[in-house]
Amino acid sequence: xxxxxxxxxxxxxxxxxxxxxxxxxxxxxxxxxxxxxxxxxxxxxxxxxxxxxxxxxxxxxxxxxxxxxxxxxxxxxxxxxxxxxxxxxxxxxxxxxxxxxxxxxxxxxxxxxxxxxxxxxxxxxxxxxxxxxxxxxxxxxxxxxxxxxxxxxxxxxxxxxxxxxxxxxxxxxxxxxxxxxxxxxxxxxxxxxxxxxxxxxxxxxxxxxxxxxxxxxxxxxxxxxxxxxxxxxxxxxxxxxxxxxxxxxxxxxxxxxxxxxxxxxxxxxxxxxxxxxxxxxxxxxxxxxxxxxxxxxxxxxxxxxxxxx
Amino acid sequence: xxxxxxxxxxxxxxxxxxxxxxxxxxxxxxxxxxxxxxxxxxxxxxxxxxxxxxxxxxxxxxxxxxxxxxxxxxxxxxxxxxxxxxxxxxxxxxxxxxxxxxxxxxxxxxxxxxxxxxxxxxxxxxxxxxxxxxxxxxxxxxxxxxxxxxxxxxxxxxxxxxxxxxxxxxxxxxxxxxxxxxxxxxxxxxxxxxxxxxxxxxxxxxxxxxxxxxxxxxxxxxxxxxxxxxxxxxxxxxxxxxxxxxxxxxxxxxxxxxxxxxxxxxxxxxxxxxxxxxxxxxxxxxxxxxxxxxxxxxxxxxxxxxxxxxxxxxxxxxxxxxxxxxxxxxxxxxxxxxxxxxxxxxxxxxxxxxxxxxxxxxxxxxxxxxxxxxxxxxxxxxxxxxxxxxxxxxxxxxxxxxxxxxxxxxxxxxxxxxxxxxxxxxxxxxxxxxxxxxxxxx
Numbered sequence: 001x002x003x004x005x006x007x008x009x010x011x012x013x014x015x016x017x018x019x020x021x022x023x024x025x026x027x028x029x030x031x032x033x034x035x036x037x038x039x040x041x042x043x044x045x046x047x048x049x050x051x052x053x054x055x056x057x058x059x060x061x062x063x064x065x066x067x068x069x070x071x072x073x074x075x076x077x078x079x080x081x082x083x084x085x086x087x088x089x090x091x092x093x094x095x096x097x098x099x100x101x102x103x104x105x106x107x108x109x110x111x112x113x114x115x116x117x118x119x120x121x122x123x124x125x126x127x128x129x130x131x132x133x134x135x136x137x138x139x140x141x142x143x144x145x146x147x148x149x150x151x152x153x154x155x156x157x158x159x160x161x162x163x164x165x166x167x168x169x170x171x172x173x174x175x176x177x178x179x180x181x182x183x184x185x186x187x188x189x190x191x192x193x194x195x196x197x198x199x200x201x202x203x204x205x206x207x208x209x210x211x212x213x214x215x216x217x218x219x220x221x222x223x224x225x226x227x228x229x230x231x232x233x234x235x236x237x238x239x240x241x242x243x244x245x246x247x248x249x250x251x252x253x254x255x256x257x258x259x260x261x262x263x264x265x266x267x268x269x270x271x272x273x274x275x276x277x278x279x280x281x282x283x284x285x286x287x288x289x290x291x292x293x294x295x296x297x298x299x300x301x302x303x304x305x306x307x308x309x
Numbered sequence: 310x311x312x313x314x315x316x317x318x319x320x321x322x323x324x325x326x327x328x329x330x331x332x333x334x335x336x337x338x339x340x341x342x343x344x345x346x347x348x349x350x351x352x353x354x355x356x357x358x359x360x361x362x363x364x365x366x367x368x369x370x371x372x373x374x375x376x377x378x379x380x381x382x383x384x385x386x387x388x389x390x391x392x393x394x395x396x397x398x399x400x401x402x403x404x405x406x407x408x409x410x411x412x413x414x415x416x417x418x419x420x421x422x423x424x425x426x427x428x429x430x431x432x433x434x435x436x437x438x439x440x441x442x443x444x445x446x447x448x449x450x451x452x453x454x455x456x457x458x459x460x461x462x463x464x465x466x467x468x469x470x471x472x473x474x475x476x477x478x479x480x481x482x483x484x485x486x487x488x489x490x491x492x493x494x495x496x497x498x499x500x501x502x503x504x505x506x507x508x509x510x511x512x513x514x515x516x517x518x519x520x521x522x523x524x525x526x527x528x529x530x531x532x533x534x535x536x537x538x539x540x541x542x543x544x545x546x547x548x549x550x551x552x553x554x555x556x557x558x559x560x561x562x563x564x565x566x567x568x569x570x571x572x573x574x575x576x577x578x579x580x581x582x583x584x585x586x587x588x589x590x591x592x593x594x595x596x597x598x599x600x601x602x603x604x605x606x607x608x609x610x611x612x613x614x615x616x617x618x619x620x621x622x623x624x625x626x627x628x629x630x631x632x633x634x635x636x637x638x639x640x641x642x643x644x645x646x647x648x649x650x651x652x653x654x655x656x657x658x659x660x661x662x663x664x665x666x667x668x669x670x671x672x673x674x675x676x677x678x679x680x681x682x683x684x685x686x687x688x689x690x691x692x693x694x695x696x697x698x699x700x701x702x703x704x705x706x707x708x709x710x711x712x713x714x715x716x717x718x719x720x721x722x723x724x725x726x727x728x729x730x731x732x733x734x735x736x737x738x739x740x741x742x743x744x745x746x747x748x749x750x751x
Contacts, residue, residue, distance in 0.1 A: 014745070050525045052732070069528070078525040082734055084518030089323060100315050101526040142522075 001064060003028040003184040004049070004153060009058035011044050018044040020208035021058075026186065026201070031179050033199035033216075034188040035288075037296050041208040042188050043081065046155055049186075050078045062153065074103040077151035081158045081188075083142050085130045091141060092117075092126035098145040109148070116144045120170070135162045143171055147178060154178065155186045160194065172198065192289035202288075206296055220285040223294070226258040228267065231280030238274055243267055255284070312527040313535045320510070320539025325546065334547050338554035345559075359426050361416075362397040364388025364406040372451075373437035380426060390417045398422075401430065485693040486666060492615050493662040493690035496622055500655055500685070503544045503623055504630040508644065510536050511634030511731070520731045529728040534720070537627045544623065607696070614692050617709065622685025625716040626651065632723035632747075635730030636738040643737060650740065658683040662690045669694045679708045681715030722747045 002025035011019040019041045026032045036042045047053040049060060051069040060067040062075065085094055092113065099109035117123050120140055130138055139162055147154060156175070160168045175198065179185055187199060195202060196216060204212035212219060228244075231253055239246050239254070243262045248255040258267065264281070271278050286294075324330055359380045363370065364387065374382040382401075385392065389407045392400050399418035402409035409415040414434055416422065422430075444451050511533075514520045523532055629651045637644045661683055665674030669691045678688035678700075688708050691700050729746045730738065 047732070052521070052524050073526055076525070078522070080518075080521040080525070082518045083522055085522075086323070086519055087513075087517060088327075097315070097319055098522065098526065101312055101523065103312075103526075145522075 001028065002026055002061075003063060004186075005061035005064075006045075006049070007059050007061070009045065009048060009060065010056045011041075011048060011053060012056055017208045019048070019055075022203075022205065022208075022210045023058075024203050024210065024213055026184055028184055029179060029182050030200045031175065031185045031187055031198055033195045033202035034186055034205065035190075035192075035195060035202055035212075035292065036205035037190075040205045042205055043157070045205065046078070046080075046157065046186070046188065049153075050076055050155060074149060075152045077146040077149065077154045079142055079146040079154075079156050079159060081161075083157075085138055085141065087131045088129060090126070091122075091128050091130060091133070094130065095141065095145050095148065099148045102149045104149050112148045112150070113144075116148060120144065136164060136167050139163055140167065140171075143174070147174070147183075151183065153184050153186070155188070157188045158190070159187070160189075160191070192287065192292055196288050204292065204295060211295055212291075216288065219288070219291065223286045223291045224283070225286065226260075226262075227284040228256050228258060228264065229280065229282055229284050230254045230256065230267075230271065230278060232271060232276050232278045234271075234276055238271070238276060241270055243270055253280075313531045313538075316523075316527065316532055316535025317539040317542065320536050321542050324540065324543045330543070330547070334550050335554070338551055338558055341555060342558045359398045359422065360396060361430070362388045362392045362400045363403075364400065364409075365403040366406060367403060369403050369441065370434065370437050373440070374433055377429075380429065393417065393419050485695070488611065488693040489666050489669075489690040490662075492611065492693070493659070493666070493686045496615075496619055496685050496689055497655065497659045497662075499544060499548075499619060500622060500626050501652075503540055504626045504651070506540050506543075507537055507627045508630040508634035508637075508648070510540065511631050511727070512637050512644065515635060515637070515731055515734075516639055524731065529731060530724045532731075533628070533631050533724060533727050537624065537631060541620065541623055541627065545620075548619075610696060611693055614705075615689060618685040618689050618712070621709075621712045621716050625681055625685070625712060625719055626655070628716070628720040628723040632726040632730070632743065635727040636733075636743050638735065638737065640737075647738075647740060647743070654682040655686075658686040662686045666690045669699050675704060679704065679711055681712045684708045684712050725749065 004026040006025070007023050009019055009022045010017075022041075022045060034042055034045070044053065048055045049067075051067065051073065062072050089097070095113045095117075096106070096109050099112065100106065104112070114123075117125070122137075122140065122144070125133070125137070125141075130141075133141070139159075143159065146156070154175075159171060159175075163171065175185060175187075187195070189195060199216055201215050202212070202219065203210050214222070227247065233251060234249075234254060236249070239249070242259065243266055244256040244258045246254060247257050256267065258264075264283075268278065268281060361380060361382050362385050363374060363382050365371070365384060366386070371384075376382050383397075387407070388400055388402065390400055398420070399416050399422055400407075401414065401416045403414055404412045408417075416427075416430065440451060440454055443449065444454055449457075514523070514532075514536075520532075527535075630648075633644065633647045633651065636647055658677070661673065661677045665671065665677065665687050668674060674687060674691060677683040678691055688700070688705070692705075694700070696702070696705060726743050726746045730743070
């Protein structure tokens with residue numbers, strides 16, 4: 001069963017259709033990538049899922065039941081892109097306050113904070129103020145306060161921005177661990193290499209509409225262009241045939257685009273027949289970055305303001 | 310409700326623990342007391358012994374100038390300004406004496422005489438001349454005239470206000486004026502002080518980017534009301550502490566300052582030259598009178614109304630301040646221009662109040678004390694003049710009901726602006742847009 005089910009969600013603002021009829025489902029325990037250019041409507045979509053905004057139309061089902069602002073807040077952990085903390089408040093008190101706001105009891109919250117602070121080696125920070133923390137340190141604190149109450153659905157908007165590689169890995173490992181323990185994670189970012197690394201499933205949103213939905217592998221297959229890389233020493237003369245086009249050629253490596261009917265074996269025999277030693281042959285799948293750019297390019301980055309329909 | 314309570318608690322505790330709060334709460338009364346102390350000290354210090362030589366060969370002032378603790382008169386034959394070179398601080402010359410060729414009394418000194426001494430001398434000269442003229446033309450002895458004057462003094466004017474039915478009550482326009490003015494002004498200051506605090510708090514949450522985190526855990530309305538109530542509680546705490554501290558400190562101060570100093574101050578204020586006995590009895594009479602007029606004021610009613618108008622006036626405006634805070638981005642300049650529509654009615658209210666207090670029953674005073682934008686300030690200025698005398702019950706009731714309704718309305722309106730504004734970054738918001746957010750259906 002899907003943990004989260006979004007059906008025909010719409011949210012129109014006076015100047016634009018921020019979210020225009022988007023539907024998708026997220027399976028329990030998966031890591032889900034929500035992608036899109038700036039101003040695509042990602043934040044509005046997330047704000048509806050977290051109960052900050054009410055949708056104009058459509059429904060959100062959490063665990064098969066309609067989402068309820070009062071009851072489901074405890075089930076969601078949301079780390080917004082624009083995030084911050086109370087600068088003058090002590091770190092321990094701040095974590096406790098945010099956990100209690102989520103609806104945790106004082107004792108449960110304290111236990112969870114202690115457990116997480118120990119895990120991230122933050123115990124000595126308890127009485128420090130946020131203004132004394134570095135950006136990376138406050139990111140860690142924000143992550144902790146997002147997952148402290150053990151939410152079923154964790155929504156992370158650009159969780160790695162401003163983190164060094166060591167801390168990025170620390171958070172990434174936690175994301176994997178939480179996902180293995182059954183938490184469902186929505187991960188929103190512009191960094192495609194992170195999406196390829198982390199996400200099982202993605203949707204791509206542009207101009208308020210969903211333009212892509214599927215598993216990372218499936219999408220790559222869908223967008224492949226029959227490109228193959230051959231590691232072989234060759235000259236231009238060896239490449240004259242109608243099986244493929246040469247995209248790039250150097251003395252050690254050739255990038256080929258196969259014609260629609262050509263099989264890989266045909267290509268290989270073409271080279272073997274000419275007595276060329278092939279030491280590598282593999283298919284080149286497009287990166288998500290390329291797919292993203294290809295789909296979004298041509299649409300203006302900042303959305304045009306359109307009159308409300 | 311539980312979450313609102315958490316938010317209230319956080320707002321309250323972080324503010325009350327703040328150093329600035331502690332400093333301002335404990336230093337303000339100290340400063341207050343210090344200023345009073347300084348004034349007392351300076352008055353005492355500056356009333357040194359004045360030795361006045363009097364040149365009065367015609368005996369116009371004979372028997373009238375009484376030497377007191379701070380002033381000593383000496384009648385000297387052929388007094389002249391040359392006496393200033395000796396140890397006289399001033400030389401008083403009757404008309405035609407020495408260098409005084411005018412037909413008025415003249416006093417010569419090297420330094421300016423202090424105001425108190427000068428007015429004391431003036432009063433005594435007036436009395437002397439008046440008595441002399443009357444006794445000489447009306448054939449009355451000086452003693453007889455003195456007793457007549459004493460009688461006249463004790464008659465004076467008493468202000469009695471007729472309450473409903475036949476009950477008589479001591480009234481005092483001066484006290485009502487003072488109390489009303491003070492209460493109205495206090496509300497004016499607190500509206501600005503704590504309203505701005507709410508606005509800054511909301512701005513802080515927005516610029517710190519904590520708002521979205523909190524709003525994903527609690528409703529925006531809870532966050533806004535939590536902040537408003539939390540800061541209101543801080544305000545009430547501060548007031549209570551101030552009252553307690555000022556009371557305690559003045560009691561302590563009263564005990565520390567020796568009685569003789571107080572006496573001296575009293576004397577300095579009264580003019581100094583009067584006979585001690587006469588003076589102290591008059592002072593006691595005055596004190597008793599003040600006590601009586603102060604007790605004529607209906608304190609429980611005024612304090613009760615003050616609390617009501619303080620709390621609901623604050624709530625009425627704090628919601629608006631919160632709405633403005635939510636619309637402001639980093640630039641504090643924006644806050645200034647967006648705040649204008651809120652500060653305008655508050656300033657207008659204080660102007661109306663200054664007017665209304667002189668005519669508490671004018672239609673302007675009545676209506677503006679019912680309109681919620683002005684009522685906290687204007688009504689507080691009118692109430693000390695008497696309920697139901699000056700302010701009928703229907704006016705008070707209507708004013709209170711309107712204020713509560715107004716508070717509900719501004720809160721509802723502000724919540725809609727707040728909800729949108731607090732999550733909107735990087736865009737300069739105009740008043741027109743805020744209005745659109747407010748009237749939009751949700």
